Amino acid sequence: MGDEQPAGRRGRALRDAAARAGRSLGMVDLDPVLRAHRAGYPKAKMGPVRRAYETAELAHRGQARKSGEPYIIHPIEVTLILAELGMDTATLQAALLHDTIEDTAYTLDELRSDFGDEIAVLVDGVTKLDGSKWGERAEAETFRKMILAAAADLRVLLIKLADRLHNLRTLGFQPAHKQQRIARQSQELLIPFAERLGMYELKREMDDLCFSVLQPEAHQAIAAALAGNEAGGRLILEPAVRRLRASLKDQRLSAEVVLHRRHLWAVHLDVGRRLDTLQPADLFRMLVLVDGEDRDCYIALGAVHESMSPVPGRLKDFISLPRFNLYRALHTRVIADGGKVMDVIIRTRQMHRMAERGLAAHIHDVARGQRADVAGRIDLEWLRRLLAWQNDASSADFLESLRGDLRPDLIAAFTTEGEVVPLPPGATPIDFAYALGPEIGNHAIGALVNGRLAPLHARLESGAVVHILTAETARPSAEGLDAATTPTARLLIRRHLAAQRADDAAVRGRRMVAEAVAATGWELLDLESRGVSGSVAARLGYRELDDLYGAVAAGDVELDDLVTRLTTDSA
Missing domain, CATH: 3.30.460.10 (Beta Polymerase, domain 2)
Structure with missing residues (x-):
C-alpha cells in the first residue's frame, strides 16, 4: 500500500486493483451477514456493507489469526453478531473496518475520507492505543478513550462487546496467560457493560466463556x-x-x-x-x-x-x-x-x-422508525459524571472507579426528581452525593432519606429517595472519607484533602519566607509583585510559588538559601 496516496484514495485504489485483477473478494463469506441485515432491514441497501468488506479484506489480506484462519474472518464474525442483533448499516460497516486502523497500514484519515465521519468515529472509538507508547497505561487509557466515544455514540460499546465476544469464542488459540488476562478483564469490565446496556443474550455467553477459562x-x-x-x-x-x-x-x-x-x-x-x-x-x-x-x-x-x-x-x-x-x-x-x-x-x-x-x-x-429515540434513557449518566471529573485522573484511579461503578450487585437509589442512582450495597449518602457530582459531594453536610434527616454515614437501602443537604462553606473531611464506600467518592475526597494539605503547607511556608525576608529589610509581597520570587521559583524547578512555599514548609528547600537568592536577585 503506497503511503504517498492522499487520504481516501487508498481504499478506492485497492478495490480498483482487485477489480482489474478479476479476483473475487469472497462475497460468499459475507452472505450470512447480508442475510441477517436484510432480515432486520428489508429495505436496506447492501452496497455500503459490501464496500466496507472489500476495503477490510484488502487491508487485512495476508494477515492470519492465531487459529491460522485469514484475519478477515474475525471482522466478518463480529459483524455477523451485530447483524443478528439487528444493528444498523453504519454499525456493520464500522464492525467490518474496526481493526483496520490498529492492525493495517490503512489510516483513520483515509477511512474518514472513504466512509465519512460517522464510521470514522465508531472505528476510532474501539481502536486500542499503542502499547509501545502508553506502556502499562494502555489498557486504562484505551477504556477511557472508548467511554469518551461512547458518551457521544453508544454503538461504540456494542462493537466492542461483539469484538470481545468473538475473541472469547476463539480464546483457545491464545497462550494460557493471555487467555486468563482476557477472560478476567472481560469479567471485570466488558460483561458488566453488557449488563448495563441490557444485553443479557451477550452477557450469558460471555459469562460462560470466561468461566470455562478461569475455572475449567x-x-x-x-x-x-x-x-x-x-x-x-x-x-x-x-x-x-x-x-x-x-x-x-x-x-x-x-x-x-x-x-x-x-x-x-x-x-x-x-x-x-x-x-x-x-x-x-x-x-x-x-x-x-x-x-x-x-x-x-x-x-x-x-x-x-x-x-x-x-x-x-x-x-x-x-x-x-x-x-x-x-x-x-x-x-x-x-x-x-x-x-x-x-x-x-x-x-x-x-x-x-x-x-x-x-x-x-x-x-x-x-x-426502523418504530419508536422515538429512547436509548438515552438507559442510565449512562454515571459514565458522563465519571468522565466529568476524571479527565486528569491517573490510569489506576480511572480503572478503580470504573470497576466500582460496573459492579453487578448494585442497588438503586433515587433523587427527589426520580433519577436512578446505582450504588453498591452498603453505600451511604456521601456516596450518593459524589455520584451526583464533585461539587455536591464536596459541600454535603447531611441528607434527607425518604423524607427523614440522616447523617452522611447512614447506610442506604435499595429504593431509598435521597436529597443531599449542602452548605457553601462545607468541605470534605476525614470523617467523610470514613463514611464513603465507592471508589469515586473516596478518590475525590482524598484528592480534595491532599489539595487542602498542600494549600495549608503553602500558607505556612509563605509565612516562614515572609518573616525571614522581613528580617533582612525586604517585603515578600514587593518581591512577588516584581516577579523576583517567580523567577527564583522557576530556577529551582517549581512552576508555582505555592509549590515553592510548600517545599519550604516540608523542609525540601532550605529557608536561608532561598532568602539569599531572593534578596540577591532583588538588589
Missing part, C-alpha cells in the same frame, strides 16, 4: 451435571407447567410458558460445587411470555400464584420500576411440585426482546 474444572463439572439432569428436570417440572398453562387459559390470557435453562455461570454462583444437591429448580427459570400489554402481566401473575403457592416477600415488580438498563418484567418465587422453590419471570413479548438485546433492540427500533 468447575465449568466442566457444571456442564456435565446440567446435561445429565436437564431431561429429567423438564419431566419433573412439566406438571407445574401444565397447571400454569391451564390457569392462564382460565384467565383467557394468551401466553407461552417455557422452561428457560439457566446458563452455567449463574448455576455455579448459586450452587457452587454442591452438585449432589442440584435440583430441577436450580437448572430452570419458568418464563411466561404474554401476548398482550403491561397490564396483562399482572393478570398472568395472578394465574401463577393460583397454580403454585407464592413465597411471601419475593415478588419484584420491574415493570412499574424498571432497572437502570430498562429491564422490565415481574419476578416471583413459588413452591412447585415436591415443595421445591421455583423462580418465575413474566414478560410481554416486547419486554422479552428488550431483556435479551437491550440497547441493540432500541437502536433497531429507532432505525
Whole structure:
C-alpha cells in the first residue's frame, strides 16, 4: 500500500486493483451477514456493507489469526453478531473496518475520507492505543478513550462487546496467560457493560466463556451435571407447567410458558460445587411470555400464584420500576411440585426482546422508525459524571472507579426528581452525593432519606429517595472519607484533602519566607509583585510559588538559601 496516496484514495485504489485483477473478494463469506441485515432491514441497501468488506479484506489480506484462519474472518464474525442483533448499516460497516486502523497500514484519515465521519468515529472509538507508547497505561487509557466515544455514540460499546465476544469464542488459540488476562478483564469490565446496556443474550455467553477459562474444572463439572439432569428436570417440572398453562387459559390470557435453562455461570454462583444437591429448580427459570400489554402481566401473575403457592416477600415488580438498563418484567418465587422453590419471570413479548438485546433492540427500533429515540434513557449518566471529573485522573484511579461503578450487585437509589442512582450495597449518602457530582459531594453536610434527616454515614437501602443537604462553606473531611464506600467518592475526597494539605503547607511556608525576608529589610509581597520570587521559583524547578512555599514548609528547600537568592536577585 503506497503511503504517498492522499487520504481516501487508498481504499478506492485497492478495490480498483482487485477489480482489474478479476479476483473475487469472497462475497460468499459475507452472505450470512447480508442475510441477517436484510432480515432486520428489508429495505436496506447492501452496497455500503459490501464496500466496507472489500476495503477490510484488502487491508487485512495476508494477515492470519492465531487459529491460522485469514484475519478477515474475525471482522466478518463480529459483524455477523451485530447483524443478528439487528444493528444498523453504519454499525456493520464500522464492525467490518474496526481493526483496520490498529492492525493495517490503512489510516483513520483515509477511512474518514472513504466512509465519512460517522464510521470514522465508531472505528476510532474501539481502536486500542499503542502499547509501545502508553506502556502499562494502555489498557486504562484505551477504556477511557472508548467511554469518551461512547458518551457521544453508544454503538461504540456494542462493537466492542461483539469484538470481545468473538475473541472469547476463539480464546483457545491464545497462550494460557493471555487467555486468563482476557477472560478476567472481560469479567471485570466488558460483561458488566453488557449488563448495563441490557444485553443479557451477550452477557450469558460471555459469562460462560470466561468461566470455562478461569475455572475449567468447575465449568466442566457444571456442564456435565446440567446435561445429565436437564431431561429429567423438564419431566419433573412439566406438571407445574401444565397447571400454569391451564390457569392462564382460565384467565383467557394468551401466553407461552417455557422452561428457560439457566446458563452455567449463574448455576455455579448459586450452587457452587454442591452438585449432589442440584435440583430441577436450580437448572430452570419458568418464563411466561404474554401476548398482550403491561397490564396483562399482572393478570398472568395472578394465574401463577393460583397454580403454585407464592413465597411471601419475593415478588419484584420491574415493570412499574424498571432497572437502570430498562429491564422490565415481574419476578416471583413459588413452591412447585415436591415443595421445591421455583423462580418465575413474566414478560410481554416486547419486554422479552428488550431483556435479551437491550440497547441493540432500541437502536433497531429507532432505525426502523418504530419508536422515538429512547436509548438515552438507559442510565449512562454515571459514565458522563465519571468522565466529568476524571479527565486528569491517573490510569489506576480511572480503572478503580470504573470497576466500582460496573459492579453487578448494585442497588438503586433515587433523587427527589426520580433519577436512578446505582450504588453498591452498603453505600451511604456521601456516596450518593459524589455520584451526583464533585461539587455536591464536596459541600454535603447531611441528607434527607425518604423524607427523614440522616447523617452522611447512614447506610442506604435499595429504593431509598435521597436529597443531599449542602452548605457553601462545607468541605470534605476525614470523617467523610470514613463514611464513603465507592471508589469515586473516596478518590475525590482524598484528592480534595491532599489539595487542602498542600494549600495549608503553602500558607505556612509563605509565612516562614515572609518573616525571614522581613528580617533582612525586604517585603515578600514587593518581591512577588516584581516577579523576583517567580523567577527564583522557576530556577529551582517549581512552576508555582505555592509549590515553592510548600517545599519550604516540608523542609525540601532550605529557608536561608532561598532568602539569599531572593534578596540577591532583588538588589
